[in-house]
Amino acid sequence: MDVRILGGLSVSENGVSVTPTAAAPRQLLALLAACADQVVPVSVLMDEIWPSGAPRGARAELHSHILGLRALIAAALPEAQDRTAGAAGTAGAAGTAGAAGTAGADGPDGSDGGAGRTPETVLSAQSGGYRLDTGGGSHDVWQFERAAGAGYRAMEAGDLARAALRLGEALALWRGEPYAGVDAGPRLRTEAERLEISRLSVLDQWVEAQLGLGRHAEMVPELAVLAARHPLNESIHAQFMVALLRCGRTDDALLAHQRLCAALRADGGREPSARLRRLHRSLLTVRDSARPRVPAQAQGSRPRTAPRPASHPQAQAPTQMQPQTQAQAQPVSLPPVAPYRPSAPRPALAGAAAVGAAV
Incomplete structure (x- = not known):
C-alpha cells in the first residue's frame, strides 16, 4: 500500500486507488492513514467524524464506512484483478491474462504485490479499534521524517552540502497542504499543524545550509x-535580511525589517524579538560604516586662521611664537574610513549570527 498525505490524500493498493470520494469515508481513511500500522480506537475515529458528539446509530454508521473501504480494497487486490481479467475473454485469453497476472503479482518495487492480503487483513478490527496495514509499502510522511532526520544529523556534523541535499x-x-481535500476534524487538524511546523523547521535548516554554503x-x-x-515568520525574515546583506544590499535588508515590524504591529501590536533587534542594530552599523566620513572643511566650514596682527609695531606677537600659531591654523586631516566588505560565510555560524557575534 502506498500512502500520500503531504498535499492531498491518496491511498493505493497494488497500484489501484482505494481513496473514496464521499466525505465521511475519506475522512475516516485519512485518520487511519495518519496512524498507519497502528490500532486507532473506535472512540478516536468517532470523535474525528462527529466532534460535537456522536449521534444515535453512529457506531453502525462507522462500521458501514469500514465495509465500504474494505470493498475498495478488495477490488484493488491481485486476486480481484485476476478474476476481472479472466472473465473478460475466452478460456485461452483468460489463461494468458492469468499468466500475466501471476507475472505481475510482484509490485513495482519488487514486493509481493499484495499476495496473501485480504480486505480483512489490510483493514482489520483489533482490540476495540481498526488498523490499516501498509504491508511494508511507502508513506510520504515516513519518507519526509527519514530525510529530515538525515539532514539534521548532517547539520550537526557540519556537513552542509549533505544537509542541504537531504533537507531538500x-x-x-510536499505537493501542497497536508490532507488537502479532506474535511478534517480535531485529530486531523492537529496532525496537519504538526506536519506544517515540522516542514517549517526543515525549511529553516535548509536555508541555513544554503547560506552557509555561500549561496546568498x-x-x-x-x-x-x-x-x-509568511509575513510574520521572524526566522525567514532574518535569513532574508542576512542574504541581502551578504549581497551588499543593506538598504533592502533594512526595508525588509521595516515590513516585518509593520506586520508584527498590525498583528496585535507585537514587537520584534531580541534576535531581530540585534540584527537590525548590526545592519545600521554596517550601513553607517560604509558611508565615507567627510572632513569639516569639505562640508563648507571655514578653516580657523591666526588672528591678524595689529598695525602698531609694539602690538605684534613675538617672532618665536609665530610658528606655533601657523601650525594651529592647519586643518586636521582625518584618516580615510575603509569601505565595508561583508566577510566570507562561516559554516559554523547560522542565519543572522553570520552578521556579527552580537546578532
Whole structure:
C-alpha cells in the first residue's frame, strides 16, 4: 500500500486507488492513514467524524464506512484483478491474462504485490479499534521524517552540502497542504499543524545550509517569496535580511525589517524579538560604516586662521611664537574610513549570527 498525505490524500493498493470520494469515508481513511500500522480506537475515529458528539446509530454508521473501504480494497487486490481479467475473454485469453497476472503479482518495487492480503487483513478490527496495514509499502510522511532526520544529523556534523541535499529531498515530498481535500476534524487538524511546523523547521535548516554554503544570491529570490508568504515568520525574515546583506544590499535588508515590524504591529501590536533587534542594530552599523566620513572643511566650514596682527609695531606677537600659531591654523586631516566588505560565510555560524557575534 502506498500512502500520500503531504498535499492531498491518496491511498493505493497494488497500484489501484482505494481513496473514496464521499466525505465521511475519506475522512475516516485519512485518520487511519495518519496512524498507519497502528490500532486507532473506535472512540478516536468517532470523535474525528462527529466532534460535537456522536449521534444515535453512529457506531453502525462507522462500521458501514469500514465495509465500504474494505470493498475498495478488495477490488484493488491481485486476486480481484485476476478474476476481472479472466472473465473478460475466452478460456485461452483468460489463461494468458492469468499468466500475466501471476507475472505481475510482484509490485513495482519488487514486493509481493499484495499476495496473501485480504480486505480483512489490510483493514482489520483489533482490540476495540481498526488498523490499516501498509504491508511494508511507502508513506510520504515516513519518507519526509527519514530525510529530515538525515539532514539534521548532517547539520550537526557540519556537513552542509549533505544537509542541504537531504533537507531538500524532504521538502520535495510536499505537493501542497497536508490532507488537502479532506474535511478534517480535531485529530486531523492537529496532525496537519504538526506536519506544517515540522516542514517549517526543515525549511529553516535548509536555508541555513544554503547560506552557509555561500549561496546568498541564489537564495534571495526564494527567500523573498517565502517572506511574502509568511509575513510574520521572524526566522525567514532574518535569513532574508542576512542574504541581502551578504549581497551588499543593506538598504533592502533594512526595508525588509521595516515590513516585518509593520506586520508584527498590525498583528496585535507585537514587537520584534531580541534576535531581530540585534540584527537590525548590526545592519545600521554596517550601513553607517560604509558611508565615507567627510572632513569639516569639505562640508563648507571655514578653516580657523591666526588672528591678524595689529598695525602698531609694539602690538605684534613675538617672532618665536609665530610658528606655533601657523601650525594651529592647519586643518586636521582625518584618516580615510575603509569601505565595508561583508566577510566570507562561516559554516559554523547560522542565519543572522553570520552578521556579527552580537546578532
